[in-house]
Amino acid sequence: MLFSGVTLFVLAARAEAVSPVPAPKPRVMSPAAAVGVWALAQLVPSPLLVTGKEHVGGGVRWQVTPLLYSFGIAERPLRAFLVSPIARHSGSLELHLSPEWACCAPGQQTSWLVRAGLRLYLPLEEHGEKLSASLGGAYYRAAGGGGASADVGIFTFNGVLGLNVAVSPWLTRREVITALTLRFF
């Protein structure tokens, strides 16, 4: 009886010593705010090095993904616009749209062009989060007309950083455009 009493007293004392104050709830963005942040992040352009016959220039490129089919992900293979890095870089086929300003197109009224095409992403290390590669083909439309282009790329840091080289044989004096791609989702 005495032992039980002492035990209960000790347990009660222990219970009192436990803090009843819970941690505050984590501050997590709402989905709408996150979409807003994502949209702002898409405005960050990737810098370009434009090289052509007797011409070197700079430029910037943006890119959006209207649709992507991931064959590397376990569930929900179809994604649109907001694509998580693992869905893209674990292996996917992407429909992309890329407006760009590639300076400067000699003899043309504007240096703007837009590409639309398909790009295949292949994981190389850690399901593409550490290293992935891409192969793509696109149709571009510039002031002087349209044409075909092909590109290869390599990506790291969950796809945030990459290097993409696009070759457009008929894009006069801007035949090779190298992009340091910066991309968040």
Added chain:
Amino acid sequence: MRNNALLALVVSLTLPGCGFAWRAFKRNLAAPPERTVAHKIVDPRRPRARLAALWVGHATVLLQLDDRFVLTDPLFAHTLAQASPRLVEPGLDVANVPPLSAVVVSHMHFDHLSFSSLDLLEQRTPVVLVPPGMRANMPRYSFEIRELESWASYEQDGLRITAVPVQHVGGRYGLDAAFEPRAFTGYVFEYHGLSVYFGGDTAYIPSAFQATRARFPTLSLALLPICPDAPRDFMQYTHENPSQALDAFALLGARRMIPIHFDTYINSDDAPGACAQELRDGMQARGLNDDQVSILAIGEQRVLIADGPPPAKPSAHNDSPPLASERQR
């Protein structure tokens, strides 16, 4: 090292004001080479043990419940997210992991969900249990990936694993936390009258621990994270500190506790060893001994319940003396 510096620069540009992240990256740049574990266990199977735990490092624990093995948050990678080098090598070689009944993953953060580690375990487990929303963020594997809602269970040949509530954040890359509000969990393993709590990563939530105790009143062991602690104003939402971990241990009513999630990577302002020391101080203040709270070294295995018949009726917790522990190195 150059890659780390580049990433640090990118992070500092894209997350202005995130001083903590910058400090952590700077400390990671100066991290010492990975320390090796002397006398690593080659065969972790303990035929004469009913309950044994081997701390592989961080939140990775190999649990033996009688003849069953489960692995928590497997992380055998030497670098996290290409940025944070491991301070101590994994305490168990993947080649020496016995056939597993299940692997559990508590959430998607890089220090808990390691795709390369799961690659290494692909032929060793039939199933990986994850919280809701995680399958859509995982690559394809040959094992089954099963999502468990809170209080839902997976059961196979007498081993039952139940998801239990904790407080953390979902997502993997920051922004996706907004889209995966439930993608974090703890687990309770039950087998042959034994029951083990695994907290994964959690803040201090008394109601969740009490609710878990109400459903699992005779926990044999609690694996509780004790770090990161500092900066507290940033960590308090998602991580319990050592003192709170001891409170959680009391609220769970478990017979024993093994602290996890410390001194494996640099992911906070905490000095190496600080969390373990704070835990020791807390143990002393509360009169807890090494049999009740066992601070393992990375690679250390402890037999918590030695061989014997399964109890006919689970005994009450905390009111009987803990069984003698046996160190295995």
